[in-house]
Amino acid sequence: MDIVLRTHQLTKQYGKKTAVDGVNMTVQRGEIYGFLGQNGAGKTTTLRMITGMVKPTAGTIELFGSTVNRRQHRLYQRMGTIIETPGAYRNLTAWENLDMHRRLMGVPEKERVEEILELVGLTEARNVKYKKFSLGMKQRLGIGRALLHQPEFLVLDEPTNGLDPQGIKEIRQLLRNLAEKRKITILISSHILSEIQQLATKIGIIHQGKLLEEIDYEALQRKNRHYLQLKVSDDRRASFLLENRMQIADYQVAEPGVLRVYERLQESARINRLLIENGVDIAEAVLMRDTLEDYFIRLTGVRVNGTHPERRGA
Amino acid sequence: MGRILSAEARKFRRSAILWVIVAVILFPVVVSLMMAMGMESNGRKAPLYIFFSNHFLFVHLLMGAPLFALIAGYVFSREHQERTINNLLTYPYSRWQWYAGKLLIVAPIVALILAIQFLLQWGAGALYTGEWIPREAYLETPGEELLVQVIKAVLLGILFQILLLPAGAAAGIFGKNAIAPIVLGVCAAGLNGVILISGIPMKYAAFNPWFMPIFHSGMMAETPADDVFLRAYVSLAVVCIASLAAGLHRFVKADVHSGS
Numbered sequence: 355m356d357i358v359l360r361t362h363q364l365t366k367q368y369g370k371k372t373a374v375d376g377v378n379m380t381v382q383r384g385e386i387y388g389f390l391g392q393n394g395a396g397k398t399t400t401l402r403m404i405t406g407m408v409k410p411t412a413g414t415i416e417l418f419g420s421t422v423n424r425r426q427h428r429l430y431q432r433m434g435t436i437i438e439t440p441g442a443y444r445n446l447t448a449w450e451n452l453d454m455h456r457r458l459m460g461v462p463e464k465e466r467v468e469e470i471l472e473l474v475g476l477t478e479a480r481n482v483k484y485k486k487f488s489l490g491m492k493q494r495l496g497i498g499r500a501l502l503h504q505p506e507f508l509v510l511d512e513p514t515n516g517l518d519p520q521g522i523k524e525i526r527q528l529l530r531n532l533a534e535k536r537k538i539t540i541l542i543s544s545h546i547l548s549e550i551q552q553l554a555t556k557i558g559i560i561h562q563g564k565l566l567e568e569i570d571y572e573a574l575q576r577k578n579r580h581y582l583q584l585k586v587s588d589d590r591r592a593s594f595l596l597e598n599r600m601q602i603a604d605y606q607v608a609e610p611g612v613l614r615v616y617e618r619l620q621e622s623a624r625i626n627r628l629l630i631e632n633g634v635d636i637a638e639a640v641l642m643r644d645t646l647e648d649y650f651i652r653l654t655g656v657r658v659n660g661t662h663p664e665r666r667g668a
Numbered sequence: 669m670g671r672i673l674s675a676e677a678r679k680f681r682r683s684a685i686l687w688v689i690v691a692v693i694l695f696p697v698v699v700s701l702m703m704a705m706g707m708e709s710n711g712r713k714a715p716l717y718i719f720f721s722n723h724f725l726f727v728h729l730l731m732g733a734p735l736f737a738l739i740a741g742y743v744f745s746r747e748h749q750e751r752t753i754n755n756l757l758t759y760p761y762s763r764w765q766w767y768a769g770k771l772l773i774v775a776p777i778v779a780l781i782l783a784i785q786f787l788l789q790w791g792a793g794a795l796y797t798g799e800w801i802p803r804e805a806y807l808e809t810p811g812e813e814l815l816v817q818v819i820k821a822v823l824l825g826i827l828f829q830i831l832l833l834p835a836g837a838a839a840g841i842f843g844k845n846a847i848a849p850i851v852l853g854v855c856a857a858g859l860n861g862v863i864l865i866s867g868i869p870m871k872y873a874a875f876n877p878w879f880m881p882i883f884h885s886g887m888m889a890e891t892p893a894d895d896v897f898l899r900a901y902v903s904l905a906v907v908c909i910a911s912l913a914a915g916l917h918r919f920v921k922a923d924v925h926s927g928s
Binding site: 402405406407408409427428429430431433435437438439440441442443444445446450454455457458459460483499 | 671672674675678679681682683684746750751752753754755757758759760761762921923924925
């Protein structure tokens with residue numbers, strides 16, 4: 355597979371603060387690369403460097419095999435982008451905004467504007483001025499703009515912000531179709547794990563400016579461990595029993611009253627019996643597999659909402 | 669560059685700034701007609717010179733400075749305020765092409781505003797007064813050269829206003845909003861007003877490049893000496909080149925964050 359984007363030791367510093375710290379990222383053709391991190395992790399700054407809006411303090415960016423600098427702006431013709439809130443000219447209609455984009459991108463077919471309006475569900479709003487658009491409509495127009503010139507590579511920063519659940523589902527389906535049918539490579543950033551989980555074929559996890567891991571979704575699935583999840587009446591007593599009666603060290607209190615046991619899963623019946631016989635009620639016992647969120651927590655040590663999980667055992 | 673110019677022109681469509689431009693074009697005509705009618709009601713004949721000098725007074729010195737600074741700043745600052753700067757910089761054009769394109773589209777707009785205003789002013793004045801040449805402006809000029817002198821004054825006024833556009837643009841680029849160019853323009857107009865009211869000698873007024881556009885209009889009590897002209901040209905060149913360099917450097921080099 356050929357490489358669409360590769361960064362090497364990409365770094366951005368603002369004074370003493372390092373916003374992006376030596377990121378080595380590789381996006382291959384046809385991939386949907388989910389760029390995952392909390393708010394402030396460095397996702398947008400990285401994407402801004404890739405799209406030429408921010409100059410890296412150090413490191414290099416290769417797009418389509420060419421090293422990017424501000425003189426290599428022609429490479430952007432092959433890209434479609436949404437960085438943060440998409441903007442458009444308030445005094446112009448949806449059609450006029452897209453038509454201006456069409457001309458600037460050198461797309462000769464005028465009918466392409468109508469196709470895109472239909473694709474993003476804005477045909478009826480074609481003559482409505484942008485200033486009258488809702489946030490969801492603005493987001494749709496931004497996606498339309500990114501797609502109009504049929505780019506090879508889409509860079510989307512939180513593209514579903516402001517969309518309702520149905521809109522999110524439609525955009526997800528649209529992106530999936532673009533990747534599958536038109537072989538468009540997509541780099542999508544989000545702090546919403548479920549969004550990335552449902553879409554990405556490869557995931558990069560960034561935390562405090564550092565890219566902690568880049569992993570194929572299939573490899574991630576293989577890597578995620580199975581565990582026995584127990585909802586118990588007393589997690590302290592249950593922990594004591596697991597450690598002292600069964601010598602189980604690899605377990606975790608995921609939340610109050612919920613234990614995840616990662617070892618000796620073949621002895622789940624014995625674990626249940628031990629807890630019940632010692633006065634710990636079990637409301638639920640189920641064999642599960644780590645989710646992307648669990649993996650994210652394991653890597654970063656923080657939940658997606660920023661809190662730190664309580665850890666015991668291994 | 670053609671695509672950039674076409675896009676920049678389209679961005680003005682239905683823009684609120686067009687109403688301001690219309691107001692600036694029509695206001696001096698209305699004021700001049702009212703002045704002429706006032707003079708006639710007092711039994712004095714209104715000369716075309718009133719219409720001619722009001723073009724320079726209102727459009728160049730008082731209203732033009734804020735308006736043209738605003739237009740030059742607006743084409744840059746609106747990209748930040750409407751969060752379109754993110755889109756702009758991901759087009760396959762370099763930043764200096766955008767900078768040049770924006771200034772190149774503002775220059776003919778300003779020229780057109782000044783030309784239309786002058787023609788309206790002259791037309792209204794000529795129809796009202798029955799005169800075709802503002803003879804009072806150039807008393808020492810032979811009759812056959814009067815028209816050339818008028819055209820020269822108008823064209824140089826346009827040229828000087830265009831050379832001042834980079835200052836408004838730089839204010840818009842640094843301020844990232846329309847306030848900064850408006851403040852610059854209002855300060856320039858205020859300074860022009862002070863010079864007019866207080867009668868500051870031309871040798872000092874020449875340090876203010878926003879006063880330059882009327883230097884050839886024949887409006888001033890004294891014809892400026894050659895060294896005063898030179899001083900005025902130098903101050904205009906300094907402001908033009910310095911703001912052009914500062915604005916271009918900032919626009920080309922600055923990081924763009926959060927659409928701001």
